[in-house]
Amino acid sequence: MSNGFMENSVVRWIEHRLPIFSFIDHSVGSGYPAPRNLSYWWNFGSLAGVALVIMIITGIMLAMQYTPHVDYAFDSVERIMRDVNHGWLLRYLHANGASFFFIVVYIHIFRGLYYGSYKAPRELLWILGVVILLLMMATAFMGYVLPWGQMSFWAATVITNLFSAIPLIGESIVTWLWGGFSVDNPTLNRFYALHYLLPFVIFAVVFVHIWALHVHGSNNPLGIDTKGPQDKIPFHPYYTVKDLFGLGVFLIVLSAFVFFAPNYLGHPDNYIPANPLSTPPHIVPEWYFLPFYAILRAVDFDFLWIVPAKLGGVILMFGSIMVLFILPWLDRSPVRSAKFRPIYRQFFYIFAIDCVILGIMGAKSADGNTFGMTNVFISQVATFYYFAHFLVIIPLVSTLERPKPLPSSISEPVLKGGGSMAGATAKPMEKA
Amino acid sequence: MAESTVERTQDDEGEDRRDFLYLAAGAMAVVGTGAFVWPLVDSMNPAADVLALASIEVDLSAIEEGQAITVTWRGKPVFIRHRTAAEIEEARAVPVDELSDPESDDERVQQPEWLVMIGICTHLGCIPKGQKAGEIKGEYGGWFCPCHGSHYDTSGRIRKGPAPLNLPVPPYEFLEDTTIRIG
Numbered sequence: 001m002s003n004g005f006m007e008n009s010v011v012r013w014i015e016h017r018l019p020i021f022s023f024i025d026h027s028v029g030s031g032y033p034a035p036r037n038l039s040y041w042w043n044f045g046s047l048a049g050v051a052l053v054i055m056i057i058t059g060i061m062l063a064m065q066y067t068p069h070v071d072y073a074f075d076s077v078e079r080i081m082r083d084v085n086h087g088w089l090l091r092y093l094h095a096n097g098a099s100f101f102f103i104v105v106y107i108h109i110f111r112g113l114y115y116g117s118y119k120a121p122r123e124l125l126w127i128l129g130v131v132i133l134l135l136m137m138a139t140a141f142m143g144y145v146l147p148w149g150q151m152s153f154w155a156a157t158v159i160t161n162l163f164s165a166i167p168l169i170g171e172s173i174v175t176w177l178w179g180g181f182s183v184d185n186p187t188l189n190r191f192y193a194l195h196y197l198l199p200f201v202i203f204a205v206v207f208v209h210i211w212a213l214h215v216h217g218s219n220n221p222l223g224i225d226t227k228g229p230q231d232k233i234p235f236h237p238y239y240t241v242k243d244l245f246g247l248g249v250f251l252i253v254l255s256a257f258v259f260f261a262p263n264y265l266g267h268p269d270n271y272i273p274a275n276p277l278s279t280p281p282h283i284v285p286e287w288y289f290l291p292f293y294a295i296l297r298a299v300d301f302d303f304l305w306i307v308p309a310k311l312g313g314v315i316l317m318f319g320s321i322m323v324l325f326i327l328p329w330l331d332r333s334p335v336r337s338a339k340f341r342p343i344y345r346q347f348f349y350i351f352a353i354d355c356v357i358l359g360i361m362g363a364k365s366a367d368g369n370t371f372g373m374t375n376v377f378i379s380q381v382a383t384f385y386y387f388a389h390f391l392v393i394i395p396l397v398s399t400l401e402r403p404k405p406l407p408s409s410i411s412e413p414v415l416k417g418g419g420s421m422a423g424a425t426a427k428p429m430e431k432a
Numbered sequence: 433m434a435e436s437t438v439e440r441t442q443d444d445e446g447e448d449r450r451d452f453l454y455l456a457a458g459a460m461a462v463v464g465t466g467a468f469v470w471p472l473v474d475s476m477n478p479a480a481d482v483l484a485l486a487s488i489e490v491d492l493s494a495i496e497e498g499q500a501i502t503v504t505w506r507g508k509p510v511f512i513r514h515r516t517a518a519e520i521e522e523a524r525a526v527p528v529d530e531l532s533d534p535e536s537d538d539e540r541v542q543q544p545e546w547l548v549m550i551g552i553c554t555h556l557g558c559i560p561k562g563q564k565a566g567e568i569k570g571e572y573g574g575w576f577c578p579c580h581g582s583h584y585d586t587s588g589r590i591r592k593g594p595a596p597l598n599l600p601v602p603p604y605e606f607l608e609d610t611t612i613r614i615g
Binding site: 154157158160161162175176177178179180181182183184186190276277278279281282283297300308309310313366367 | 473476477478479482502504506507508509555556557558559577578579580581593594595596
């Protein structure tokens with residue numbers, strides 16, 4: 001922050017009583033040094049934050065027009081679309097914003113997987129991120145129920161029924177979740193209340209996530225620790241301007257969907273009012289849940305006669321997220337960045353493809369075929385690989401692989417030789 | 433008073449009065465918190481007005497043989513099928529020990545021509561097809577769930593697919609020959 005600003009008498013009066021300006025400066029200002037080699041992959045954290053803010057603002061405006069009652073919910077959403085000033089914009093921003101929030105967060109997660117951002121000393125930072133992901137999924141699911149269309153109703157029915165797989169107490173839990181004997185008005189009401197609450201819980205966890213981030217600072221494309229001031233640049237203006245550029249690109253793409261293909265990511269069936277007596281022939285979740293849906297459906301066999309198929313699918317679906325919690329201890333390699341891990345890098349790409357395959361399978365009908373194989377079989381292989389990646393491949397590769405030599409510092413390739421700052425003769429730093 | 437002058441009752445394990453007070457106060461706090469939290473949790477269970485909608489009467493006289501109707505009970509669809517002799521025969525002919533959820537047809541009906549059951553797939557809660565005349569009835573002539581491909585037979589028993597259990601039979605009684613009360 002410029003000295004002129006801090007010398008202002010009003011600023012100094014406030015700062016003396018509440019040091020908010022230095023807090024901001026040390027969070028996103030010139031007082032927060034960040035590694036000088038951050039690539040555009042490091043934009044997605046701040047983009048996720050912006051997406052959260054967009055969702056909360058549009059969500060609050062929508063809440064002022066929405067009626068959480070089974071008789072009025074669908075019509076109140078149509079009223080938002082037709083009668084409320086700019087209601088269509090608010091709703092399309094909120095609906096597509098959810099998809100873009102997930103796109104950004106998924107890229108953010110895969111960035112962390114590639115560059116080893118989950119490794120010491122950032123394990124808690126990673127775990128908090130997984131908590132945020134779980135909260136996002138719960139929030140998105142409950143938000144999808146609110147328009148009370150056919151997909152809303154049947155998504156609520158299928159997902160709440162997952163809990164009936166729990167032995168002994170499952171049925172009681174489902175009745176408790178519903179507040180009745182089927183998805184009905186009490187269910188819609190509580191989903192609305194929780195859908196309003198959870199974003200603020202997410203906001204709080206994001207705050208702790210950023211707090212943990214600032215203790216050791218950002219990881220970077222080389223994955224090596226910063227060694228001193230020569231490895232860093234002030235967050236402001238260098239990364240504020242880089243984040244703002246990325247935000248511009250993000251908003252252009254989001255706008256393209258909102259204004260030109262607002263329903264592309266949705267399902268037409270959700271424009272049919274909920275009918276508890278008729279299931280649509282093909283129910284699928286929103287795209288961001290498809291890989292998990294494929295894992296759920298992959299288990300069509302009882303496991304060792306102890307775990308019935310339904311419970312097995314539920315365990316694996318939740319397990320696919322839970323395994324992320326222990327990832328920092330499954331990967332024993334001290335080298336963070338996949339740039340210096342030739343074997344891990346290949347498995348990273350295979351894993352990414354595996355996730356895409358699971359997503360495609362989740363969108364297809366369970367009893368269909370693809371390339372002459374049943375979709376269930378493909379889902380089973382892809383599910384097996386998903387867990388093998390974390391539980392077998394990562395531990396093995398991290399002990400057996402011989403990493404490439406690490407550079408001695410972030411600034412060395414830039415500064416060595418010439419001696420002057422950013423020497424013109426020095427080898428340009430490899431683009432990340 | 434200086435700490436050192438206080439005589440503290442202490443036994444061999446180093447436990448004293450204060451440990452007891454901590455435990456007692458802590459236990460009381462846990463009980464108190466639980467007593468406060470339970471009403472909050474239980475408030476989410478079905479309310480009295482929801483429970484009050486627990487029984488309905490259905491007139492069966494208009495349902496021809498081979499036809500089926502769907503009524504709503506507790507927000508759930510209840511399938512009532514007037515079964516043909518062939519369907520009853522087919523349901524009875526199945527060896528019970530071959531079923532994944534073994535139940536004889538007699539256990540599932542009060543009068544063999546009337547099959548009454550909750551029309552919710554026991555897998556993940558979709559409504560199986562097979563009630564209307566043109567709908568697909570699955571490989572066993574009963575019902576077919578389009579969500580994940582479960583097949584039910586003419587007694588509503590699970591025969592193929594991911595569903596673990598037969599379609600459940602709700603509590604009901606015949607008030608007259610053609611009237612039942614469900615619930």
